[in-house]
Amino acid sequence: MKKNTLFILLLCLMHMTAAKAIKIVHGPYLQDVGETEATLVWLSDSTSIGWVELFPDDGTNAYLQTRARYYDTAIGIKRECRIHSVTLKGLKPGTSYRYRVFAQHVLSHKGIRVHYGDIVATEAYKVALPRFTTLDTSKPETSFLIVNDIHQRNDVLSKLLSMGQVKSRDMVFFNGDMLNIFDSEAKFFDSFMDTAVKEFATDIPLYYVRGNHETRGQFADRFHDYVCPRKPNLYYAFQQGPVYFICLDTGEDKPDTDWEYSGITDYDNYRTEQVEWLKDVVRSKEFKKAKFRIVIGHIPPFDNQEPIWHGSQEVNEKFIPILNNSGIDLMICGHTHKYEYRDKVRGCDFPVIINSNNGVVTASTQGDRIHVKVQEADGTVSLEKDY
Numbered sequence: 001m002k003k004n005t006l007f008i009l010l011l012c013l014m015h016m017t018a019a020k021a022i023k024i025v026h027g028p029y030l031q032d033v034g035e036t037e038a039t040l041v042w043l044s045d046s047t048s049i050g051w052v053e054l055f056p057d058d059g060t061n062a063y064l065q066t067r068a069r070y071y072d073t074a075i076g077i078k079r080e081c082r083i084h085s086v087t088l089k090g091l092k093p094g095t096s097y098r099y100r101v102f103a104q105h106v107l108s109h110k111g112i113r114v115h116y117g118d119i120v121a122t123e124a125y126k127v128a129l130p131r132f133t134t135l136d137t138s139k140p141e142t143s144f145l146i147v148n149d150i151h152q153r154n155d156v157l158s159k160l161l162s163m164g165q166v167k168s169r170d171m172v173f174f175n176g177d178m179l180n181i182f183d184s185e186a187k188f189f190d191s192f193m194d195t196a197v198k199e200f201a202t203d204i205p206l207y208y209v210r211g212n213h214e215t216r217g218q219f220a221d222r223f224h225d226y227v228c229p230r231k232p233n234l235y236y237a238f239q240q241g242p243v244y245f246i247c248l249d250t251g252e253d254k255p256d257t258d259w260e261y262s263g264i265t266d267y268d269n270y271r272t273e274q275v276e277w278l279k280d281v282v283r284s285k286e287f288k289k290a291k292f293r294i295v296i297g298h299i300p301p302f303d304n305q306e307p308i309w310h311g312s313q314e315v316n317e318k319f320i321p322i323l324n325n326s327g328i329d330l331m332i333c334g335h336t337h338k339y340e341y342r343d344k345v346r347g348c349d350f351p352v353i354i355n356s357n358n359g360v361v362t363a364s365t366q367g368d369r370i371h372v373k374v375q376e377a378d379g380t381v382s383l384e385k386d387y
């Protein structure tokens, strides 16, 4: 091939690459929604800067006027990346907002010169914008939905969300093991998260409680890029209406030394770190004065009818002594893939519900009671009880 033909081909190739329209490929989805802030996460297919436009939920046309803009930044600089996250701050409790997310292609960044390319945004023309509501501790009632151990089954996830009337809930919890192994970004989205976005996560707060399978694979250490990206930890506590939630990260089920972890884990120390945090949580004024207190964690405490695994032993020895005598109403777990109800046994002074890998837990407060229902995908009601 002649030199000038090669040059023309190269130019064409460069032009095609530059002309490729940027796309938003995943999200947006809500994370870390609180009373006065909310985080949005979305991904573009090329390196870009990102921002959110925030709209009041007042029915005005998206194109009425310039809207408040919040950039994806870190240390005061617009981040050039694909996984965008923005925490909207200064919001009002119990208030609905609408939003759009944007990405602008970064074509090159050399020295002090940045060349930006196309802008892409979520749809606003003749469609209802995504809309979320901040939490409100003074809200009289709340309701929520929990699924766990979906293990990459989009169809089961869709079915359980539909059975649990996801759109009517204040929030959704993923209680771990949503995938088998976190070995690629595509796995995270293709096997459950895109379904979550389609079904609810653009509008309804999602709280992700990590399971043990999320801790495996070459992307395991990047989990925090996608979940709670603007918070320091994957364990957290918050209140909605009358319910105070404690979300524990119970780590892996085997000892850190097990060959399956190839030496990458340090969960004993990580759980010990949570102990100090948990002590502060149960001592807090907000926790003590909440009407209901619910703990959500993937690995359940020890059931001494079966030989104990290390993860459960850790939960039993490190977390349960702090939770006992603290007024916990209920703990909700997964992991075993089998529905089970443990009523104040094995050292816990509160009931523990273990949801199966095909079950959905829905709960709603009704005055002085919390009504809890656990239903299997085949329609079987495993539990329906007031607390």
Ligand SMILES: [Fe+2]
Pocket: 176, 177, 211, 212, 213, 298, 334, 335, 336
């Ligand atoms: Fe598990």
